[in-house]
C-alpha cells in the first residue's frame with residue numbers, strides 16, 4: 001500500500017521543511033478528531049505523512065524508496081494486515097508536536113512536554129454478515145507494552161530512589177543561548193528522570209529502565225453490529241505504551257466484503273428475487289435469501305416486474321431497531337418452451 005505523503009499534505013516534492021510543517025499544521029487543525037467536522041482516519045494519515053516528511057532523514061529515505069520503507073508489513077495473525085513499523089514511528093514528533101501545537105493555539109498548554117505513546121492503526125476484514133451482526137475478532141499487535149515487572153516506573157522492584165544525576169534533582173535542565181539581544185535561558189524537563197528529580201538506584205532488569213517492553217500479543221476486539229465499510233473504531237489506550245505518559249490509541253479500520261446477494265444502503269438491505277410469469281400473474285409465496293436465512297414472501301396476483309416488497313426488521317441493526325430488507329421482483333420471461341406450452345400461450349394470446 002504505497003502512499004503519496006506529499007499528496008496527503010497537499011505539498012510539492014521540493015517543498016521546504018518549513019512549508020511541510022505549515023501544510024501539516026493547517027490540515028491537522030482542520031481534521032483534528034476532537035473538533036467538529038474532524039476526521040480520525042484522515043487525521044491519522046496526515047500525521048503519518050508528516051512523521052516521515054517532517055524528519056529530514058526519513059524524508060530522504062521516503063524520496064528514495066517510497067512509503068514501503070515505512071511499512072513493516074509484518075502481517076501475521078487473525079485478520080490483521082498492513083502493519084506499521086511501530087518503532088519507526090515511535091515519538092517521531094507527530095503527536096508530541098500536536099499536543100504543543102494545540103496548546104499554543106487554544107491557550108491550553110497543559111499537555112506541553114508530556115509524553116504520549118504513538119497511535120496504531122490496523123485494518124480488519126469483515127464478511128457482510130459479520131458487519132451486520134457484529135463479531136469478536138482477533139487482532140495481533142507487536143508494540144511497546146507497559147513493563148509488567150516494574151509497572152512502567154523503570155525501577156527494579158525493591159530498588160531505592162536516588163537524586164537524578166542529570167538535573168541534580170531539580171527536574172529541569174537549564175540551557176543558555178547567547179544572542180545579540182542578550183542571553184536567553186531555556187528550561188526543559190529533564191529527560192533522565194522525566195522531571196521527577198529522582199532516579200531508581202537499580203534499573204528494572206526486564207525493560208532496562210525504559211518502562212516499556214515490545215511484545216507481540218493477540219487481543220479480542222468486539223466489532224459492534226451494523227458497522228459499515230470504511231468505519232474506524234477507536235480503542236483508547238490500546239496503542240503504544242510510553243514511560244511516564246499515557247498510551248496512544250488503537251484505530252481499527254473496517255473493510256466489509258461485498259456479498260453478491262445483497263446491497264446495502266443505510267439500514268436497508270436490498271436484493272432481487274426472480275419470479276416466473278405464472279407466479280406474477282396468479283400470485284405466489286416465494287422464499288427470499290436474507291441475512292437471517294430464508295424468509296417467506298407473499299407475491300400478490302398481478303405483480304409487475306420491478307415492484308419492491310419490504311420484509312420488516314431483517315435489515316441492518318440501527319440502535320435498538322433494525323432496518324428492512326427490500327426485495328425487488330424481476331419477472332423472468334421463459335426462453336425454453338415445449339411445443340405444448342407454446343400452444344397454450346398462443347391460445348391465451350395475452351397482450352399488454
Ligand SMILES: [Zn+2]
Nearest residue numbers: 147150204207
Ligand atoms: Zn521494567
Ligand SMILES: [Zn+2]
Nearest residue numbers: 164167190193
Ligand atoms: Zn533529572
